[in-house]
Amino acid sequence: MSLLEIKNLKKYFATQKAVDDISFSLEKGSIFGLLGPNGAGKTTLIRMITGIFYPDEGEILLDGKKFDPVNDVGQIGYMPEERGLYKKMKIGEQAVYLAQLKGLSKSEAIERVKHWFIKFEMQSWWNKKIEDLSKGMGQKLQFVTTVLHEPKLIILDEPFSGLDPVNSNLIKDEINNLSKRGATIIFSTHRMEQVEEICDHIVLVNKGKKILDGSVAEVKQQFKENLYNIGLDQIPSSFSQQFFEVIGKKENSLVIKINHGFRSNDVLQYFIQQNINVASFNEMLPSLNDIFIKLVEGTPLSRQFQSVTA
Amino acid sequence: MKKIGLVIQREYLTRVKKKSFLLTTILVPIVIIGFYAAIIAISVSGTSTSQKIAVIDEDSLFNGKIDKAKDDLSSYTFVQNETEQSFRNKYKSQNYTTFLYVPKFAIANPSGIRIHSQSAISLSEKIKIEETVNKAIEAKRMFGSQIDPEKYKAIYSNISIDNPIDSENGEKKSVAGVAYGVSFAAGILIYMILLIYGMMVMRGVMEEKMNRIAEVIVSSIKPFQLMLGKIIGIGAVGLTQFSIWIILVFVLQLVIPLIFPGLFHQMAAHGAAAQAAQQGGPQNMLALVSEGIKSLPLGLMVFCFIFYFLGGYLIYASLFAAVGSAVSEDQQEAQQLTFPIMMPIILGFVIMTKAVNDPNSSLAIFGSLFPLTSPIVMMGRIAYSPPAWQIILSMIFLILGFLFFTWLTAKIYRTGILMYGKKASWKEMWKWAFKK
Numbered sequence: 001m002s003l004l005e006i007k008n009l010k011k012y013f014a015t016q017k018a019v020d021d022i023s024f025s026l027e028k029g030s031i032f033g034l035l036g037p038n039g040a041g042k043t044t045l046i047r048m049i050t051g052i053f054y055p056d057e058g059e060i061l062l063d064g065k066k067f068d069p070v071n072d073v074g075q076i077g078y079m080p081e082e083r084g085l086y087k088k089m090k091i092g093e094q095a096v097y098l099a100q101l102k103g104l105s106k107s108e109a110i111e112r113v114k115h116w117f118i119k120f121e122m123q124s125w126w127n128k129k130i131e132d133l134s135k136g137m138g139q140k141l142q143f144v145t146t147v148l149h150e151p152k153l154i155i156l157d158e159p160f161s162g163l164d165p166v167n168s169n170l171i172k173d174e175i176n177n178l179s180k181r182g183a184t185i186i187f188s189t190h191r192m193e194q195v196e197e198i199c200d201h202i203v204l205v206n207k208g209k210k211i212l213d214g215s216v217a218e219v220k221q222q223f224k225e226n227l228y229n230i231g232l233d234q235i236p237s238s239f240s241q242q243f244f245e246v247i248g249k250k251e252n253s254l255v256i257k258i259n260h261g262f263r264s265n266d267v268l269q270y271f272i273q274q275n276i277n278v279a280s281f282n283e284m285l286p287s288l289n290d291i292f293i294k295l296v297e298g299t300p301l302s303r304q305f306q307s308v309t310a
Numbered sequence: 311m312k313k314i315g316l317v318i319q320r321e322y323l324t325r326v327k328k329k330s331f332l333l334t335t336i337l338v339p340i341v342i343i344g345f346y347a348a349i350i351a352i353s354v355s356g357t358s359t360s361q362k363i364a365v366i367d368e369d370s371l372f373n374g375k376i377d378k379a380k381d382d383l384s385s386y387t388f389v390q391n392e393t394e395q396s397f398r399n400k401y402k403s404q405n406y407t408t409f410l411y412v413p414k415f416a417i418a419n420p421s422g423i424r425i426h427s428q429s430a431i432s433l434s435e436k437i438k439i440e441e442t443v444n445k446a447i448e449a450k451r452m453f454g455s456q457i458d459p460e461k462y463k464a465i466y467s468n469i470s471i472d473n474p475i476d477s478e479n480g481e482k483k484s485v486a487g488v489a490y491g492v493s494f495a496a497g498i499l500i501y502m503i504l505l506i507y508g509m510m511v512m513r514g515v516m517e518e519k520m521n522r523i524a525e526v527i528v529s530s531i532k533p534f535q536l537m538l539g540k541i542i543g544i545g546a547v548g549l550t551q552f553s554i555w556i557i558l559v560f561v562l563q564l565v566i567p568l569i570f571p572g573l574f575h576q577m578a579a580h581g582a583a584a585q586a587a588q589q590g591g592p593q594n595m596l597a598l599v600s601e602g603i604k605s606l607p608l609g610l611m612v613f614c615f616i617f618y619f620l621g622g623y624l625i626y627a628s629l630f631a632a633v634g635s636a637v638s639e640d641q642q643e644a645q646q647l648t649f650p651i652m653m654p655i656i657l658g659f660v661i662m663t664k665a666v667n668d669p670n671s672s673l674a675i676f677g678s679l680f681p682l683t684s685p686i687v688m689m690g691r692i693a694y695s696p697p698a699w700q701i702i703l704s705m706i707f708l709i710l711g712f713l714f715f716t717w718l719t720a721k722i723y724r725t726g727i728l729m730y731g732k733k734a735s736w737k738e739m740w741k742w743a744f745k746k
Contacts (some may be wrong), residue, residue, distance in 0.1 A: 014741065050529045052728070070532070078529040082730055084522030089324060100316050101530040145526075 003028040003184045004049070004153060009058035011044050018044040020208035021058075026153075026186070026201070031179050033199035033216075034188040035288075037296050041208040042188050043081065046155055049186070050078045063152065074103040077151035081158050081188075083142055085130045092117075092126035095145050102149040109148070116144045120170070135162045143171055147178060154178060155186045160194065172198065192289040202288070206296055220285040223294070226258040231280035232271065243267050255284065313531045317539025318546065321514065325547045335551050339558045361435065364389045364401050364409035371412050371446050379441040386410075394424070402428060410439060417454060420447055489693040490666055492606060496615060497662040497690035504622050504655055504685065507548045508630040509648075514540050515634030515727070516644060524727040533724040538716075541627040548623070606693050614692050614701070621708040622685025625715050626651070632719035635726030636734035650736065658683035662690035669694040679704050681711025718743050 002025040011019040019041045026032050036042045047053040049060060051069025060067040062075065085094055092113060099109035117123050120140055130138060139162050147154060156175070160168045175198065179185055187199060195202060196216060204212035212219060228244075231253045239246065243262045248255035258267060264281070271278050286294075325331055361384035365372065376386040387406070389397065394411045401409045408427040415422055425431065425439060452459055515537075518524045527536055633647045661683055665674035669691045677687035678696070684704045688696075725742040726734060734742075 047728075052525070052528050073530050076529065078526070080522075080525040080529070082522045082525055084526070086324075086517075086523055087521055097316065097320055098526070098530070101313055101527065142526075 002026055003063055004186075005059075005061040005064075006049070007059040007061070009045070009048060009060065010056045011041075011048060011053060012056055017208045019048070019055075022205065022208075022210045023058075024203050024210065024213055026184055028184055029179055029182050030200045031175065031185045031187060031198055033195040033202035034186055034205070035190075035192075035195065035202055035292060036205040038190075040205045042205060043157070045205065046078070046080075046157065046186070046188065049153075050076055050155060074149060075152045077102075077146040077149065077154045079142055079146040079154075079156045079159060081161075083157075085138065085142065085145075087131040088129060090126070091122075091128050091130060091133070091141060094130065095141065095148065098145045099148045102151075104149055112148050113144070116148060120144065136164060136167055139163050140167060140171070143174070147174075147183075151183065153184050153186070155188070157188045158190070159187070160189070160191070192287065192292055196288050204292065204295060211295055212291075216288070219288070219291060223286050223291045224283070225286065226260075227284040228256050228258065228264065228267070229280070229282045229284050230254050230256060230267070230271075230278060233277040233279060236274065236276065241270055243270055252279070314535045314539045314542070317531070317536055318543040321540050321543025322546050322550075325510075325544070326550060331547075331551075335554050336558070339555050339562070343559070343562055360384050361407050361431075362387065362405060363439070364397070364404070364406040365412070366392055366394065366397060366409060367412045368393075369412050369414045371443075371450065376442060377445055377449075379438045379445075382438040382442065384435070384438070394426075398426060401426070408435075410443075412443070417447070417450055489606060492611075493666045493669075493690045493693040494663075496611070496692065497659070497666070497686050500615075500618060500622060500686050500689050501655065501659050501662070503548060503619060504626045507544055507623060508626040508651075510547075511541055511544050511627040512630035512634035512644065512648070514544065515631045515723070516637050519635060519637070519727050520639075522730075528727070533727060534720045537628070537631050537720060537723050541624065541631060544627065545620070545623055607695055610695075610701075611692050615689065617705060618685040618689055618708070621681075621705075621712055624712050625681060625685075625708075626655070628716045628719040632722040632726065632739065635723040636729075636739050638730060638734070647734075647736070654682035655686070658686035662686045665690040669696065675700060679707055681707045684708055 005025040007023050009019055009022050010017075022041075022045060034042055034045070044053065048055045049067075051067070051073060054069075062072055089097075095113040095116075096106065096109045099112065100106060104112070114123075117125065122137075122140065122144075125133075125137075125141075130141075133141065139159075143156075143159065146156070154175075159171060159175075163171065175185060175187075187195070189195060199216060201215050202212070202219060203210055214222065227247065233252070235249065235252070235254065242259065243266045244256040244258045246254055247257050256267065258264065264283075268278060268281065363384050363386050365376070365386050365388050367374075367388060372388075374388060378384075378386070389409070392400070394413070397409060397411075408425060408431060411422075411424045411426060413422040423443060425436065431439075449459065452462055518527070518536075524536075629651050630648070633644065633651060636647060637644045658677065661673060661677035664671065665677060665687050668674060674687060674691055677683045678691050678700065684707065688701070688704050692701075721743045722739050726739070
């Protein structure tokens with residue numbers, strides 16, 4: 001059963017259709033990548049899912065029930081892109097305060113904050129103020145406050161910005177752990193290599209509309225161009241066949257595109273017949289980065305203002 | 311509701327726990343009272359040490375006997391066989407601080423009487439010497455006109471006239487002077503509260519927006535809850551601060567006379583100096599003031615003060631919160647945007663200064679009904695016992711105003727705190743407020 005289901009969601013602002021009829025659903029325990037160029041409507045979409053905005057039209061179902069922003073906030077953990085903390089407040093107090101706002105009792109909140117601080121080796125920070133922290137340390141704290149109340153749905157907007165590789169890995173592991181324990185995670189970023197590494201499922205939005213939806217593997221299959229990398233002991237000077245075209249040539253390898261109607265075995269057979277030893281043979285799947293650029297390219301970088309008639 | 315409680319608690323505690331809160335709360339009244347005491351002490355200084363005054367009486371005005379003013383501590387000594395010119399160089403070496411020179415003069419037109427001193431004498435000292443001389447001249451004139459001084463005392467008149475207020479509950483005493491002072495003070499107090507705590511709310515909202523915590527918080531609670539929690543929390547800080555100030559003022563009133571026993575005598579002398587033209591001493595003044603205060607509708611005033619404090623604060627705090635939410639980067643922007651809010655406060659203050667002089671003018675009545683000015687103006691009128699219907703109407707308008715402005719500002723606030731990087735104009739804020 002899906003944890004979150006979004007049906008025909010719309011949100012129009014005075015000058016823009018920020019979210020224009022988007023639907024998708026999320027399986028429980030999955031890590032979901034919400035991708036899109038700047039100004040595509042991701043933040044507006046997320047704000048509707050977190051209950052900050054009301055949709056103009058459409059429906060959000062959380063755990064099969066209609067999403068109720070007032071009572072369901074405890075189920076959601078949100079780390080916005082524009083994030084911060086009270087600078088003058090002590091770190092421990094702040095984490096406890098934010099947990100209490102999510103509906104935890106004070107004693108419960110203190111216990112969990114302590115648990116997480118030990119996990120992230122932050123125990124000695126309790127009485128420090130936010131203004132004393134480095135940006136990376138602040139990010140870690142922000143992550144802790146987002147997941148402290150054990151939400152079913154965790155929404156992370158650019159969670160790794162400002163983190164060094166060590167701390168990035170720490171958070172990455174924690175995201176995986178949370179998902180294994182049943183939390184569903186929405187992950188919004190521009191860093192495609194992170195999406196490939198972490199996400200099971202992606203949705204790409206552009207100009208307020210969904211333009212791509214599927215698992216990472218499916219999407220790659222969908223956009224593959226039948227490109228293969230083939231390693232050969234010796235490269236013949238010319239090829240006379242109809243199976244493939246040579247796209248690129250290196251010392252001991254070729255990049256080929258298999259023509260429509262043929263399979264990889266046809267290619268291998270050809271080289272075997274030619275008595276050329278095949279050292280390696282890999283399918284070259286497009287990276288998400290390539291897919292992203294391909295789909296978004298040509299659309300203006302920032303959205304033009306448009307008049308809304310609805 | 312529980313979550314608003316958490317917000318209130320945080321807003322309150324983070325402010326009250328600050329060292330600067332404790333410092334300003336305790337230091338401000340001490341500084342104000344200390345300043346006031348210092349002014350009095352300086353202006354009357356010199357009178358506490360009794361002066362030695364030499365008198366050259368060429369006219370025999372005093373007949374060798376000085377009838378000193380009531381609280382004049384100085385000692386007067388007659389000096390014979392000296393002239394104004396000859397004594398000028400000598401009185402200092404003879405340990406006199408001052409000398410009074412009375413030449414021969416026509417009793418109908420006294421002139422040429424002079425007080426010589428090394429440095430300027432204090433105002434109160436001068437008034438005392440003048441009073442002494444005037445008394446002597448009066449006595450001499452009475453003698454010349456063959457008026458019996460006892461008879462004159464019986465004839466002399468200096469009365470004050472009552473201004474009773476006729477209401478349905480019978481007559482009430484009115485003491486215009488006291489009502490004036492109390493009204494003015496109450497009006498200024500409300501004016502300051504609106505400004506100081508309104509600004510505090512605005513800074514709090516700006517802090518939340520600029521630290522980028524607003525979005526984190528509003529994913530847990532409604533923006534309106536956050537705004538209301540902040541307003542109530544800071545209002546509670548204000549009430550705490552005022553309670554501490556009131557307690558401190560009482561304590562200081564008890565403690566200061568113990569530390570500076572002479573001070574009250576000096577203050578009385580100061581009062582006497584200011585009132586020297588009138589007969590009757592400081593005791594009469596004090597009696598008048600305390601009687602005046604008794605005649606004021608105190609219960610009503612305290613109730614109204616609390617009501618208008620809360621109502622006015624809530625309206626203006628929500629307006630300031632809306633402005634704070636629209637500011638995106640710096641203080642300067644905030645200043646530009648607060649200007650339209652400052653206008654009605656200042657307008658209220660101006661109307662209030664008029665209203666304490668003429669509490670029943672149509673301007674004063676308008677000002678005390680209009681919810682953006684009524685907290686200040688009505689406090690300026692309340693000591694004059696305005697008609698009940700005006701008070702009730704004003705309160706109803708204030709409540710309606712509060713509901714309207716919180717409804718309006720909550721919508722601006724909701725949009726504003728999530729807008730980054732762009733300065734909002736009043737036109738845009740208007741759109742945020744009235745969009746669906």
